[in-house]
Amino acid sequence: MTTEITAEISPPAADADAVLADLTGMLLTLLEEYGLDAAEIGRETTFHGDLELESIDLVTLSGALRERYGDRVNFADFIADLELDEIIELTIGQLVDHVVASLRATERS
Amino acid sequence: MTRFLFVVPPLVGHINPLVGVVGELARRGHRVAWAGHEGQLAALVGQDATVFDCAVPSAELKRPPELTGPAAFRFLWEEVFLPLAEVMAPGVEAAIGAFEPDVVVTDQHALAGALVAERHGIPYVTSASTSAEVVDPLAGMPKVAAWLSGLLDELRARHGDPDATGDPRFSPHGILAFTGPELVGDAAERHPGLCLVGPSIAPRPSASDFPYDRLDPGRRTVLVTLGTANADAGARFLAVAADALAGLGDRVFGIVVDPGGVLTDPPPGVLVRSHVPQLELLARGVDAVVCHGGHNTVCESLWHGVPLVLAPIRDDQPLVAGQVVAAGAGVRVRFGRVDAARLTAAIEAVLDPDGGHRAAADAVGRSFRALGGARAAADLLTAVATAPRPVSTPA
Numbered sequence: 387m388t389t390e391i392t393a394e395i396s397p398p399a400a401d402a403d404a405v406l407a408d409l410t411g412m413l414l415t416l417l418e419e420y421g422l423d424a425a426e427i428g429r430e431t432t433f434h435g436d437l438e439l440e441s442i443d444l445v446t447l448s449g450a451l452r453e454r455y456g457d458r459v460n461f462a463d464f465i466a467d468l469e470l471d472e473i474i475e476l477t478i479g480q481l482v483d484h485v486v487a488s489l490r491a492t493e494r495s
Numbered sequence: 496m497t498r499f500l501f502v503v504p505p506l507v508g509h510i511n512p513l514v515g516v517v518g519e520l521a522r523r524g525h526r527v528a529w530a531g532h533e534g535q536l537a538a539l540v541g542q543d544a545t546v547f548d549c550a551v552p553s554a555e556l557k558r559p560p561e562l563t564g565p566a567a568f569r570f571l572w573e574e575v576f577l578p579l580a581e582v583m584a585p586g587v588e589a590a591i592g593a594f595e596p597d598v599v600v601t602d603q604h605a606l607a608g609a610l611v612a613e614r615h616g617i618p619y620v621t622s623a624s625t626s627a628e629v630v631d632p633l634a635g636m637p638k639v640a641a642w643l644s645g646l647l648d649e650l651r652a653r654h655g656d657p658d659a660t661g662d663p664r665f666s667p668h669g670i671l672a673f674t675g676p677e678l679v680g681d682a683a684e685r686h687p688g689l690c691l692v693g694p695s696i697a698p699r700p701s702a703s704d705f706p707y708d709r710l711d712p713g714r715r716t717v718l719v720t721l722g723t724a725n726a727d728a729g730a731r732f733l734a735v736a737a738d739a740l741a742g743l744g745d746r747v748f749g750i751v752v753d754p755g756g757v758l759t760d761p762p763p764g765v766l767v768r769s770h771v772p773q774l775e776l777l778a779r780g781v782d783a784v785v786c787h788g789g790h791n792t793v794c795e796s797l798w799h800g801v802p803l804v805l806a807p808i809r810d811d812q813p814l815v816a817g818q819v820v821a822a823g824a825g826v827r828v829r830f831g832r833v834d835a836a837r838l839t840a841a842i843e844a845v846l847d848p849d850g851g852h853r854a855a856a857d858a859v860g861r862s863f864r865a866l867g868g869a870r871a872a873a874d875l876l877t878a879v880a881t882a883p884r885p886v887s888t889p890a
Binding site: 419420434435438439440441442462465466467468469470471473474 | 563564565566568569632635636637638639642807813814817827829831832833834837
């Protein structure tokens, strides 16, 4: 399953716009039946209120992130660090920032 | 003869599994009483039962339909279960004083039962009416788990034994779970004292005017139900389901349960009823159930070997649905987004004998029945009553 929602192969870049495009591609595939348009997903889009993602979707998304970025991005750690209120309000932009920070941290090391 | 007090929240799905357990204990000569919402209990457990009334915030759980996911989880604890414990505690206290139980059996979400019992030094067994709590759903979210333990600690400080430790949803004396290993895997390793007894299927009062003559041996029977707590949230889904069933009309006889009367113009050929005698229908032969993943509907279907299409709405439902899919006994669709074409495909998938869903549901059903249900639950409860008690200090 997870291979289907991997973005087009190109070197992962620690660039917020590129990461947003990656994540958008993963979400469009994951939520294929919603018939969403890429323009409907942006930094302010919320995981729960807007996209109605369930825990099983987060597991799939986590797999897609691993396929794309390898061990450099740890989605489980990102979620584990959130309070309940933060999980409720979680936006795509926050995940983009986490991915970018993770990629930059590994680039520096 | 042992005296058992059953403490329950005002939620039908949490009470139904215990009705069979109470019946079994009574058959064995034990004294049994209930503490909960008196009016609701009278309808569910019979007029002859001993019931101690507890105040409850309201007889029904009301939430906006759009409240789902982690927001629904926060609401459920902050606005439902914790206030419920506060208002039920005096009634539980009075019931314990009047009935003098040897053992308290308390639903996991009727926390007043666990806390007041522990303060009195009375052994209590928690009843898990869903297979979701026992699989540690907050394992990946330690900050959320800590938030909930903080709330439970505050509640214990007010109503329980302040020196007690541990999660009051998981009694140290024993935990009854009306599910089986096919759904919850190795949950028993995480919770010592967890006893998987399988579903407790007891005959219950039901409307007897169902038009059984409409059942058609030449077509497969598909039942669509969203349970007792989702009438307001289900209008769109039920309309989609009725359309899907109508489209399958030459092969499928569709029954839609619509307690809220939201299907004002159902397609011809689909039977729409405000209530159905679910257990009797399942026993007569239903080929697939389309539901929201409510634990009792899921377990009753699997008990009868019936595969499922699951459209979870919130709470434990996504987890229960995931467990059924993992067991191979069902297919999942998105409650808020599925259309008639996708729902039709899901129904056809579980009806197709080559898909293996029916065989998997049969296997889970056989395993469930072997676990013993209400009899096994009664065995555990009587064992707790005679077990050496941990030394405790009554309040």
